[in-house]
Amino acid sequence: SAVISQKPSRDICQRGTSLTIQCQVDSQVTMMFWYRQQPGQSLTLIATANQGSEATYESGFVIDKFPISRPNLTFSTLTVSNMSPEDSSIYLCSVVPTGEENTIYFGEGSWLTVV
Amino acid sequence: KNQVEQSPQSLIILEGKNCTLQCNYTVSPFSNLRWYKQDTGRGPVSLTIMTFSENTKSNGRYTATLDADTKQSSLHITASQLSDSASYICVVSGNTGTASKLTFGTGTRLQVTL
Numbered sequence: 001s002a003v004i005s006q007k008p009s010r011d012i013c014q015r016g017t018s019l020t021i022q023c024q025v026d027s028q029v030t031m032m033f034w035y036r037q038q039p040g041q042s043l044t045l046i047a048t049a050n051q052g053s054e055a056t057y058e059s060g061f062v063i064d065k066f067p068i069s070r071p072n073l074t075f076s077t078l079t080v081s082n083m084s085p086e087d088s089s090i091y092l093c094s095v096v097p098t099g100e101e102n103t104i105y106f107g108e109g110s111w112l113t114v115v
Numbered sequence: 116k117n118q119v120e121q122s123p124q125s126l127i128i129l130e131g132k133n134c135t136l137q138c139n140y141t142v143s144p145f146s147n148l149r150w151y152k153q154d155t156g157r158g159p160v161s162l163t164i165m166t167f168s169e170n171t172k173s174n175g176r177y178t179a180t181l182d183a184d185t186k187q188s189s190l191h192i193t194a195s196q197l198s199d200s201a202s203y204i205c206v207v208s209g210n211t212g213t214a215s216k217l218t219f220g221t222g223t224r225l226q227v228t229l
Contacts, residue, residue, distance in 0.1 A: 004158075006158075010156075040221075041221065042204070042219040042220060042221045042222065043159075043204075043219045044219075045217070090156070092158050092159075102147065102164065103161070103164070104149075104161070104217070105161070106151075106158035106159045106160070107158050108157055108158045109156070109157060109158045111156055
């Protein structure tokens with residue numbers, strides 16, 4: 001199993017500012033991902049966080065808007081840049097633990113409201 | 116296009132009653148199907164995962180079924196409790212362990228009342 005800690009859990013942000021979300025896992029994981037869940041919507045994959053290299057972004061998401069770091073096997077950050085009200089969402093970190101390649105765990109999520 | 120459709124969109128039941136949630140999918144190729152429970156403002160928590168060869172899987176009061184021929188799954192909740200109030204999300208994987216191949220349903224919002 002994997003215990004995922006996300007920070008912050010909630011925040012209210014001013015339009016035009018940037019916020020960095022942290023994801024810490026208690027064990028080494030094979031893969032780490034970042035999702036967005038807009039109000040009343042399903043989860044949408046933003047990108048795969050690659051250790052030591054640039055993240056792999058899904059269609060519709062770009063590095064300038066959502067820079068991602070993954071310096072090691074247990075930690076990643078997602079920055080939401082130059083925020084607008086449309087960025088108000090829950091942002092979720094997700095991992096596939098080493099040795100459990102058929103299991104995907106989600107963090108508690110970071111609920112961002114942009115005003 | 117890969118799609119996962121869930122029904123009903125929302126459901127209200129009395130505590131102690133049973134309910135069944137539906138999931139239809141068009142994901143191909145198919146690897147596995149997962150049901151997650153998501154409390155409001157929290158991350159999804161896995162309930163069950165089923166591969167192509169599995170027809171049913173239980174986790175306490177939750178029982179999931181899978182018909183890979185008709186591409187349908189159901190989640191049955193027995194003797195519902197107030198704590199079952201949450202969104203239930205059906206997720207279909209088209210490739211083992213690859214998150215980019217996951218297709219999420221929009222969920223069924225369940226409310227259990229007294």
